[in-house]
Amino acid sequence: MMMLVVDVNKGIQTQTAECLVIGEIMCDILVVALNKIDQIPEDQRAQTIEKVTRGLAKTFATTKFGQVAVIPVAARPATGPAIGVENLIQVLAKSVPRQRHDSAAPFVFAVDHCFAIKGQGTVLTGTALSGQIQVNENIEIPTAKLSRKIKSIQMFHRPVxxxxxxxxxxxxxxxxxxxxxxxxxxxxxxxxxxxxxxxARVDKVRFFKLPVLSKSRFHVSMGHETVMGTASFFTRDGEGNARFEVDKEYAFAEELGRPPQENASNSGQPPAPLATFALIELDHPVACLSNALLIGSRLDLDPDVHTKACRLAFSGRVHEALTDKSYRETFLPKLKVFKRKSRTGTVERVRAPRVLVLPMGVFPHSQFAVLMPVLFCATTQTQILDDYTLIGKGLFKKETTLEPFLGLQVGLSSGEVGEIEGAFGQSGKFRVRMRQAVSDATKATLAASDKPKGKGKAPAPEAEAIEIVLSFKRYVYDRQKRMIQSKDE
Incomplete structure (x- = not known):
């Protein structure tokens, strides 16, 4: 639950709007304290409160909170007692949700203040987030790398x-x-x-108007700490509620909230839901809880330019905390975040007819002469056509080593499929072995493009070239820069 304090004279301000965004991220119940009503003349107070309340109701109707209780108060009037505070306390008490806590979870205590008492020790005040603990048990203070025994515990000045x-x-x-x-x-x-x-599994804050781009710097707030970090985003198809799994493939996303091109729907139907994750590389290590909530912000936005802009960019929950300082060498190479790549060339021709040279000999017979191949004799030529091999160009430079590309699948703009078989000469041309014989339509297109122009004749319309497309994936964090092809490439 969250209590939002709004100045009745100023309404929703930039900071108030950001508090509302944080409330949407963190809780489900909102109570609004409409403060400083004592500054409104008594004869205009009721009318002004009603007008402001109507305006706030319209604002909250667009949020997850829907209908919200708005309580007019004056916490510290210039004269007289506080106004409406008792009513506010009653509404808060009724609105507090009953939560079930897992007492078996590890004990975590959020410290918000720390002070020494002479002759007693040091007191840590705060709220227990999970688990349970007793007097005389040890408690760890991670930032100080210390463990201390609990001497005593108090709740509201009473020992427990x-x-x-x-x-x-x-x-x-x-x-x-x-x-x-x-x-x-x-x-x-x-x-x-x-x-x-x-x-972390993240979502863009809908009020943040600027693009949230991969490789951008953000202020990352988690617990009591805010640290700078660089965020890179990636998605997993069709699984909006998925958890991060290191052995799954993810598509790199240039911008949070905008699906990669391969997820765009051509059927007119809305695209499948995406689970969007972020790799956030921090400037220095921060204390992290399991499933911790984090918020990424742009607190550096120029207030003169972005006067009323929301600075909160995204929020999410931590799925994996990388504690190894050498995570770039030990963990990131395992992360299968890919970008789609492609190269395009053209078909030059179906491979020229092969000439098979056979030694032939004439053997006498009682009725006729027989012409048969022999090992040594005069020769003649027989042509054998190869309908499964194409010669392509434009995909590689002449200095390119083709070995990494051998066996990779390519597709023709005509719809036919083959594999790169090897180089053809030394000019960058290459051979493609087709899975099926080259179609007559493809042969006709190639023949039209090779047809010489006659003298004095009008130039024939130029035939459309047949493209050869090599598509593959490349993992962003793969140091070997390997080309990966799956069945759908």
Whole structure:
């Protein structure tokens, strides 16, 4: 649940809108406190509150919250007691959802303040996010790389022996310098890790108007920390609720929220839902929880240019935290994020007829003479046509080594399919072995393009060339830059 405070005199401001976006990301229930109503003259107060409330209702109707309770208040009037605060407390109490917490999960405590008490120790105040812990158990402070025994626990100034997820408490430990921690985590051993990079399932914030491009820099907020990071996006076809799996293939996305070209629908139907992930490479390691929420922002936007622009670009949940400092060498080569590549050439001709030279001899017979091949005798020529081999050009330069391309599938613009068989000469031309005999239509097209022009005749219309297309995938993080072809290439 979230309480949003709105100034009745100013309405929704840029910062208010960003708070509303954060609320949509983090929770499902919203209560609005319409503050500073004491600054409106009493004879105009009711009318002004009604007008502002109607405007807010229209704004909230476009969000996930729908109908929202708007409570007029004056927290600190210039004169007299607070107005509407008791009513606000009652609405908040009724709106708080009942949550079920997993007490068996590792204990994690979000620390928002830390201070020393002379003769007692250091107190960490905050909220238990998961699990449970008791007095005399050890608690880890990850940023300080320390483990300390819990001396005592208090909730609302009352000592308790144990706290569980959802509890607000103060935890007292000894032999810990309060100045080394202001905000952060305290937890069971190993419950919080430090990530150099993250893989998260992300969605674009619909109010962010600028393109969210791969390889761009963002402020990444997670827990109490905000750190700069570089984001690269990739998608998985037709699985909008999918989790990240390292052995699956993903299509590289140049822009978040815009599907790769291969996902575009030509049938007029909406494209299949996509699961979009981000690889976020952080400038320095950050504390990370399992399934942690993160928000990517552009806090560097020029306020003079983007006066009312939302700066929150995307949000998501962490699916994989990369704790190895050498993740670029150890993990990224396993990540099958591909870009589609293609090369285009043209068919020069069906391979010229092969000449088979056979030694022939004449053998006498009682009735007639027999002409048969022999090992040594005068020769004649017999032509054998090859309808399965094409000569192509324009796909490679003459200095290109064809060995990596041998056996790769190519398609003709006529719809026929073959494989690259080898080089033809030394000028960059190559042989293609077709899966089926070259069609008569293809032969006719090639014959028309090779037909010489007669003198004094009007030039014949130029025949359309038959293209040879080599399509393949290349994994973005593959250091060997291999060409990958699947059955659909």
């Amino acid at each position: 022996q144990q706290i569980t997820a959802g509890d607000r408490a103060g935890i007292c430990v000894t032999q810990f310098d309060a100045s080394t921690l202001e905000r952060g985590y305290a937890c069971a051993a190993g419950a919080v890790i430090f990530a150099h990079a993250l893989i």
